[in-house]
Amino acid sequence: MKTLLETAIQLAGVLQFITAAANFFLPSKLDYAGNLSKVSPIIRQIFVIHCIYIVFVLVGFGGICILFPQDLCGSSSIGKYLCAFFALFWGVRMILQFKCYDVAVKRAHPIGSIFFAGVFAYLSLTFIAATFLSL
Numbered sequence: 001m002k003t004l005l006e007t008a009i010q011l012a013g014v015l016q017f018i019t020a021a022a023n024f025f026l027p028s029k030l031d032y033a034g035n036l037s038k039v040s041p042i043i044r045q046i047f048v049i050h051c052i053y054i055v056f057v058l059v060g061f062g063g064i065c066i067l068f069p070q071d072l073c074g075s076s077s078i079g080k081y082l083c084a085f086f087a088l089f090w091g092v093r094m095i096l097q098f099k100c101y102d103v104a105v106k107r108a109h110p111i112g113s114i115f116f117a118g119v120f121a122y123l124s125l126t127f128i129a130a131t132f133l134s135l
Contacts, residue, residue: 006069012126013065020058025086087127094120
C-alpha cells in the first residue's frame with residue numbers, strides 16, 4: 001500500500017509532465033519567434049536547444065517520481081540525494097518566478113503565473129518533506 005508521501009511524489013511527477021507540456025505552448029504565448037528574431041542566430045539556436053533539453057529533463061524528473069516513489073521516500077542515499085536535488089531545483093525555480101520574471105508579463109498572464117508558482121511551491125515542499133522524512 002502506498003504512503004501519502006509516495007502519492008504526493010507521484011503527483012509531483014504528473015505536475016512535472018504538465019510543466020514539460022506547457023513548454024509546447026509557451027513559444028506562441030510569449031512570441032518566441034518575434035523576440036528571437038532580434039538576436040544572433042547562435043543565441044537563437046542555444047535558446048531553442050536549451051528549451052528542448054529542459055523538456056527532456058522535466059520528463060525525466062516526472063518519470064522518476066511516477067515510477068520510483070518508494071525509492072524517493074526510502075532511506076537510501078540515492079533517494080535522499082535526488083529528493084534534496086529536486087527540492088533545490090524547484091525551490092530555486094520558485095524564487096526565480098517571483099524575483100526575475102517581468103512583472104508586466106506576469107500581470108498579462110495571471111492564471112499561468114499563479115498556477116506555476118503554486119506548482120513550483122508544491123514541488124519544492126514535497127521534495128523537502130521527502131528529503132527529511134526519509135532520514
